[in-house]
Amino acid sequence: MDLAEEELQMLTIPSLLRESVDIPRRSPNTFYLITLTLVFPLSFSILAHSLFTHPLLSHLSSGDRHGHDLTLLLLFQSLYLIFLFSFSLLSTSSVVFSVASLYSSKPLSFSSSLSSLPSVLPRLFLTFLWVALLMLSYYLLFLSSLFLLLFSLDRGNPFLVLLSSSAVLFLLLGVHVYITAFWHLASVVSVLEPVYGLAALRKSYHLLKGRVRMGWVLVFCYLFACGVINGVFGVVVVHGDEYGYGVLARILAGGFLVGVLVIVNLTGLLVQSVFYYVCKSYHHQSIDKLALSDHLGGYLGEYVPLKSSIQMENLDI
Template sequence: MERAQEDMKYLGVFGIYREGHNIMAPRRKVFNQITLAFILPLCFIFLAQMEISKNLFSRIRYHRYRDNTNTSTDWVVYILFKLAYFTFLCILSLLSTSAVVYSIACIYANREISFKKVMGVVPQVWKRLMVTFIVIFVLNFIYTVIAVATMILSLTVDNKSSTFLFFVLLIIYITGFVYLTIVWQLASVVTVLEESYGIKAMNKSRNLIKGKFWVVLAIFFKLNVVFGSIQFVFYVFVVYGFVWEMWKRVAVGLSCLALLVPVVLYALVLQTIIYFVCKSHHNETIDKPALSKRLGEYERLLSEPYEVQLEKV
């Protein structure tokens, strides 16, 4: 491991940042290959959909308010585009998470790592991740529906305190949503490196965060401020930058993409390191042989089809 387990339990925000840099710097080639294969397309699709969605929605508004034509076809195109976008976004997110978590775990377990091995193992890993992703999506959906319904009902109360109650409920909702997101991110690592997935991975993640919540929250907040700033710049100067010349909008768009890619990669690396830090904090032994065996199971699953073919020959 890059650090002794006893040292890891005391890592704070900046210590985790340094650990992420120390892990990535000597292995830039592998992480650059993972970035080009998964994270770059993920970020490109994320930014591109903003521009495309705006154009499709503008077309709907134009047909509805300018020439009074039927917009049902435009809505179908818009919905189909959104479905395709979320499908590709989910797949690339699963693949990116699987690749980075597996790579960091191999580094901590002192296993040999190469892009070829990562590409072979990722299809074995992301299937388990999908279950956890679906669970957190359902939980977030239910939580959001209940929260929104409650906030709407609070506004129907005919007294002066309804507005105050609405904002209190809004703050509670945002707090809960942030907490669920943090738990989900760590649950993704748990799913890859342990037997737990789905609800069990969420419970494991929730327990691991205890005692390190404020450290995790600080990292989550800082990364999302950077992420939100990039998104804001893209919205203002690219999506709605009508007064700018096209080449300037393209230049800003490419700059946003160039900034977003390393942020996403670094975020995935940090959430994996946080898993090991939380394990150390709870005095859960990070057994390198056991971890190596767990990672080797994915490689064994990869080689089994070829072994069967050789036996038949």
């Protein structure tokens, strides 16, 4: 993919998606192995965990509140969150590093992508902690505002209560999608620039200006697709016996939905990587391919002087 800075600025959402899905063709073996070892386990765990938690939840809700079942549920959920968090960071760092290597014409292989993980993961982890703190603060503020709103409304007017609650929920959804776009861009910044944590969030905030609508739409479509896949999986696979689906049909449907989610997750990671370059070009912050290559080489143990900024006159991807 050879795009000049002006072409990056003109990318629409459909063309950005096309450019993103074309990237794996430049190094198919690397992205095949990343998908198989990182993106597939992530996608499988997202869907399959409900198969294990559903029986435990059903047993607990039936009135037989056994401490053993509750302990198993809490243990399984804890392990699931650790697994999900770990593979999410691993997938993000590997894909962002691989895309940047291709953009900077740096030799790319699956082993080099894995070799970068020990240096990249701490940076992503610190950025995630700041995002988690931001999310927690926002939700606490939201719940407090919702409680005060419902408390102050006339409860004798159910239409007004429903209308106000719906408006607040739509606002929650909109801000949640924006923060998610903000987080994804900050993750790419943490990998490709010599900043991370709070500094990466500040950089992401400034980069997102002018491209908020595009980022919001991209993240909303991704979350919507994931929601639909999860919903269909829950109806057909998890609760399939209640709706008359046979075992074979549930297995085939489950395998198909996992495959679709793998494609959605990989595409989402590729899109967030390309979106970073779109935002940089929009603000005329071009990327020095040599400086980017040196920065990526630092993750592999190659000694290079880390530059404070990654800029040049134009970007040839």
